[in-house]
Amino acid sequence: MSVPLPESLLVLERGWLSANNILCFDGDAAILVDSGYVTHAAQTVDLVGHALRGRRLKTLINTHSHSDHIGGNAALQAAFGCEVMVPAGLHAAIADWDEDALLLSPLGQQAARFQHDHLIGAGSEIDMGGLVWQALAVPGHDMEALAYYNPEKRILISGDALWENGFGVIFPELLGEADGLLSTRSTLEMLSRLPIDVVIPGHGSPFAAVDAVFERAFRRVDSFAANMDKLAWHAIKVIVSFAMMEKRQLPLKDFPAFLHQLPFAVDVNQRYIGLPADELAARVLRELLLVNALRRDDGNLLAG
Amino acid sequence: MIASPCINVCAMNPQTGLCAGCYRTIDEIAAWARLDDPHRLEVLAAVARRQQAQQPHEEDSRNNGKRHG
Structure with a gap:
């Protein structure tokens, strides 16, 4: 069964190449979380336009800056004139369009360059879909990533910090940087202490059985920490x-x-x-x- | 949960109004995450019908492979 979500939230879920796009409706306006991969951008614009049904897309907000989450930013900005808001820690990488920091060059991926209008920092709050969401720092897969949590409905928009089966690749150590594994573990610990009924992940369907999911995720990060070769492979x-x-x-x-x-x-x-x-x-x-x-x-x- | 027929092509065919990869309408793609299994099966059945109807003309132009019989 699909997990029940408030009427004001619509998850546009496709395959793995495009991260989920989450439309949050509030009156005659809407906010979109993440925009999918660049080669899907035209369909993303169609999908969002279709779902808006005359409402205005005022803001596009990203969980982090990987290609499968930001690929539609430029097209959506052009089509709907929405403002783009990105996690504060990604300001320089996006402003300078640093293809190494955005992991585009190392991973052989593409994206369309865009300019952001606003930054959002961990600890701040944002209204989306008639609900108030807290921006939570969820370093690990991406050290600057944010998740968005609504305590009232106990919903977590997790990006790639938590999936039903694990989480996004823990990149930092593999890129010659530090603290990815440790951060992933503390992120999972922080998230596992929150009362959560539903997770809307960056990839895959929304899910509810969070205890088993955290158990799996902890096992996975611990097995990677014990064996870097396993993470690398x-x-x-x-x-x-x-x-x-x-x-x-x-x-x-x-x-x-x-x-x-x-x-x-x-x-x-x-x-x-x-x-x-x-x-x-x-x-x-x-x-x-x-x-x-x-x-x-x-x-x-x-x-x- | 029944898995989505998306094969990561995610581009609409303007002639058919269907996704070139999964043969769904925009409406069906947008609604997917909210559909329960019986409704997902209905969409999959429609997808199978459209695929059969279209494949003879598209065999040469489509290269994603997955749907080739």
């Missing part, structure tokens, strides 16, 4: 899957070259796994086929 597979979702298909023989164009995968392999190039591609391919993240069709490789 998981991250490589996620990033290759994501890149293939965008690419859709390629000749099977081109897969090794495709993988080796992703700087993050090459670098993380070098630093943590140390497989020779051909073995890396063969092993990633084997494991992604096994979980149906990729499929073979004659001489082609297709996203799952």
